[in-house]
Structure formats: structure tokens, C-alpha cells
Amino acid sequence: MSGIWLALAGFLVFFLGYRFYSKFIAEKIYKLDPAYVTPAHKYKDGVDFVPTNKYVLWGHHFTSIAGAAPILGPAIAVYWGWLPALVWVVLGTVFAAGVHDSGTLFMSVRNKGQSVGTLANKLIGQRAKILFLFIILLLVLMVNAVFAWVIANLFISNPSAVLSVFIQIPLAIWIGYHVYKRSGSMLLPSLIVLIIMYGTAVIASYVEPLQIDLVRYFGGEGATTFIGLNATSAAFFTWIIILMVYVYFASTLPVWKLLQPRDYINSHQLVVGLVILYAGLFITSPEVTAPMTNPAATDTPWFPILFITIACGAISGFHGLVSSGTTSKQLNNERDVRFVGYLGAVGEGLLALIAIIAVVTFFSSTDAFTATYSSFGAASDGGLGVFVQGAAALATGLGIPAAVAPTIIAVIIVSFAATTLDSSVRLMRYIISELGVEYSLPTITKKHVATAIAVISSAALALIPQGPNGFGSGGYLLWPLFGTSNQLLAGISLLLLAIFLRRRGSSMLPALIPMVFLMFMTLYAMFVQVFTDWAPWATNTDWLLFTFGSIIFVFAIWIVFTAFSVISNERKNDKFKDVA
């Protein structure tokens, strides 16, 4: 069967979801009011609160939520075959992510553009806000450690991509100054930067001296280098230290100097990447060689682990932070909630969909797939690498030479991951400062102290010697908790939405059903992992995962109880109202 059919099936469900379900949600549940004065108009200040055209806002929202995570999860989850991953991505986007993203946007618009964290404080209480901060702190810590390894891994396996990625930094700073000092447009300079980057990638693919291959510099695989490390481990160590030093400076610079211009260039790359992959798919029409379901996948059950392996791409709590953080302050008309919020989630679903297709069409036969995806551990280790190869195979359909295509795909992914790393270290710094204010610890509220804590803790986690995928992959020790934490965050946001809808007199079921589903899956998956896989009484005890997993498990249980108590209180109040 051609991979095109998977894409068409996905498109069809996304279309039906937007055309009918989102319309139902917008009109019957949210009851969007075009006459409502949105915060963008009410508090218009030309900085945060700016009424923005819905197409522009959708693009801005989509590029903010899309990153490397919707690629990583699906690339691993195809271990159970393409069908479970496809169904979860498509239905998760339509019934959970679409409601979650548009719902958090709507809720924030109706609450002066406040963020989900502040709304948690308002609707549930102070403890909910602190819980929220801790979950996000754990999330960003994992992202920092894992993405540092992912970038180091791609640099080592694609040395021709390194120069292009590093060239982007000074050029992005130049664009930032160009716009700031001269108020110039970013379009042309950023396209020039893109051409320079891809041009460098093409040249570096053929000219070996331009390939920055640390393993070779350290004497090749097997050679022993400093502190007894072999060349590969030394390369990981060096790249991770370089990345952490870079990210320290990048995340303490004003946003407009580096992060924003990089984001701008990366947004082009997102569009270029999506166009290349989908056009490549329709031109080459590759065969799906991975099995529909993988009977050999017995070491880790798909139910319920699939639902925490694919978070971004099906539903992600992180989107609620973007919806309620910036997008809600720029919404021109309340009616645009449907277009911006729901279609933003669909955009992310499309990215996850092509990630699945790129992986399942890459292999020459089902046996080749089974050999690579021999265990869940092997899938976690090699999933992203397979995606790079699969995406490169699709890109060759557009006439891009086979020697160049993997380099360009690696440049795109590293660019995403590097910006995510910068943003998440910055976010971690803000949270550490906020916790410092909350617990009266003024020292850690300082910018450089908070950043140093963020960077050192992330580097320490990444460089734990027990990393499951080799030296530098310590972040993967906690990675099984990433999906869980992300889903928990989404669960809390859906819970807030359910309470909010109930208070408005609407049915809370569209928010409550995905919330219950998510919470059940998350708790079930956590229970299986924490108490049977990692616990002290299990065969492979893992104290680190057991400790962190137990903390998050308690958080999750607490949220479920809060949900029940808040909703039952609301019901009691209703009864009193009836009596009165």
C-alpha cells in the first residue's frame, strides 16, 4: 500500500474534525460571541495586546507550538506498527488536542488573556499553581537534557550539518540588529540566510574538511581520549558542554537579539520541511513496508504506553501555555478561536502524520523494519535517526541528491531542537525565579543564578554515566516521564476548561471525556511503569525513575481528587441554587 493513502486518510479525518466537530464545539459548547471585546482590543498596548489578523495569528501560533517533539514521539511509537500511532495521532488531534488548544485559548480570552497557570490558581487554588510550576520544571529539565543529546547525536552522525547550524547564529544576530536598528523587513535577509545555510550544507556534504567530525578528530571510533573516554563518548561530552555554554548565553540575551530571528528562520525551515516531505510523498508514492500492527512488539505493551509515547502530535499540555500565554492576547475576534486554536492543533497533527509516514515507508521490507525496531529500547534509540533517513528518502523524490538530503533534514531538525533548547532553558529560568519569589529565596530570582541552575542541572542530567543510549544520554533516563508530564499538564488544562464550561452553563463533556481518557491512560501507564518496571521490588529497579515517577504519580492522583471535589462542589452549589 502506498504511504499516500495514510496521508489521505489523515487529511480526511482532520477535515471532518474541523468542518463538523470544531463547529459544534465553537457554536454549541463555547458559544463564541463575535461581539465580545477581546483582551487584544480591551487592553491594546502595541506590545502584548495587539489585535491580529486570524491567518497571521494562526501562522504565529502554529510555528510556536511545532518543534522536534511531534517528530520524536511518532518515530518511536511506530514500534507497535503504523495503525496504533496513526489512529492516536488523528483521533487525538480531532477530539483532544483541538478541544484543548482552542479551549485554553477561549478560557484565556474570557479571563483578560491570563495564562493557564494563573487560571489554575483562580479556578482551583494556590496549590494547583505550584503543582503546575513543578510539572513544567520537570518537563523542561527533561527537554533540555534530551535535546542536548539529540543535537549532539545528529552532529556526530551528520558532521556535514554542523557548519550550517553554527553559521545560523551570527547571521540571526545580524538580522535581529538589522530589524531593531533599521526597522527593516526580515523576509529577504532571512531567505538569504536560509540559502547560505542550505548552500553550506550542500558544499559540506561533498567537501570533507568542512565536515566537523569530532569522532574523527579524537582519533576515530575505539580510540581512547581524555578521562578514559572513547572517541564517541568524548565527542558527546564535548558537544553537550559546547551546547550548554551556548544555551547559557543564548537564553540570557534579550529575545529579539537571537531567539526571535532564529525562530523566524526556523519557521521558513518548518514550511520548507513540510513542503519537501509532503511533495516528496506525493511524487515518490513510497510503499508502506512497516507492519500495520507489530506482533513482535511484546516487551512493552502498546496499551497504555502508546498514549504517553506520542504526546505532541496527538495532545500536548505545552500548547495550552502558548494558547493562553501569547495567542489569547492577540486574538482579534472571539470567533477566531476556532480557526486559530483548532487548526493550530491540526497543523501539529500534520507534522506528526508525515513523521509516521516517513518512518513506515523507509524500510525495504517488513523484516528490515522488525530488525531495526527489535525492541522498545531500540525504537527509542534509533527512531529519530530512522526519521532523518526516511525524510531524506522522500526529499530525494524532489531531485535533491541522496548525499545532500540527510544533511538538510538534519539541519532542519537540529535548528528546531536548538531553538527549543534555548526556549526551554529560558522557561526553566523563569520558573526557578518564580519559585524563588514564591518561597522567598531572593538569590535564585537573579537572572544569571537561575540560568546557571538551569544549565548545570540539565548538563548534569545529560551527563549521568548511566545514560541508556550511551554517554550523554542521561536525559533519556527520565524521558519515559516526559509524555506523562505533558499529558498531565494537558489533563489539568482540560479539567480547568471543564470547570469553566460548567460555570458558563455549557456541557463540560467535550472537555471532560478527553480529560478522563488522558488521566486514565496516564495513571495506568505510570502505575505499570512505576510499580512494576522501576520499583525496588521489580527485576530492573530504577531508583531515579521510581522517585520522579512516584512524585508525578502523586501529583496525578491529587489532580484527580481535586477534579472530583471541585466538580462535586459545583453540583452541590447547583442543588442549593435549585432549593433557593
Next chain:
Amino acid sequence: MVDQKIWQKLKRVIELYDEMLSTPHRTEIARELRDEDDLFLLLVYSDMLGIPNPAFYYTLELYPFIIERFHDWHLRMGMEHSPLDGIRCC
């Protein structure tokens, strides 16, 4: 004629695309400029706030131009009511 219409449409699409990507950047630039302005306003009002300012005589001349921004400024600075007696505000 048809070519011109297509060209206009293409131009609009490119403008929309550029706007999509540059919106967050514009916000950050506006924030940076506002921060600079806030610092400047603090310098201008410094003498009235009790911080000696040797250029007070000259900054006084700017008051008619900046007085309209005073209310937003003191709100942004975390002061719910005007900290100055000399300027009538909330």
C-alpha cells in the same frame, strides 16, 4: 490584467506569510523600545521622585509631550496610583 490580479494576490500571500513570522519579533522589539522609554521617563521624573537630576530644568520642557503617557507608565512600574503630587493623575 489577469497577470496583474495574480501578481496582487501573490503579493498579498507573501505579505501575510511575512506578517505571520514577524509578529512575535515585532512584539519583542516593541517591548525593548518600551523598556527604553520607561527608563527615559524615570530619568525625566527623577527629580520629582526625590532623585537629584542636574538636567531637571531641561527635562521640565518635555512634560507636555510625555504627560499623556504618565498614567500607563506608573501602572507599568507597579504603582497603582500616581506617586507624584505635582502631576494630577489617578
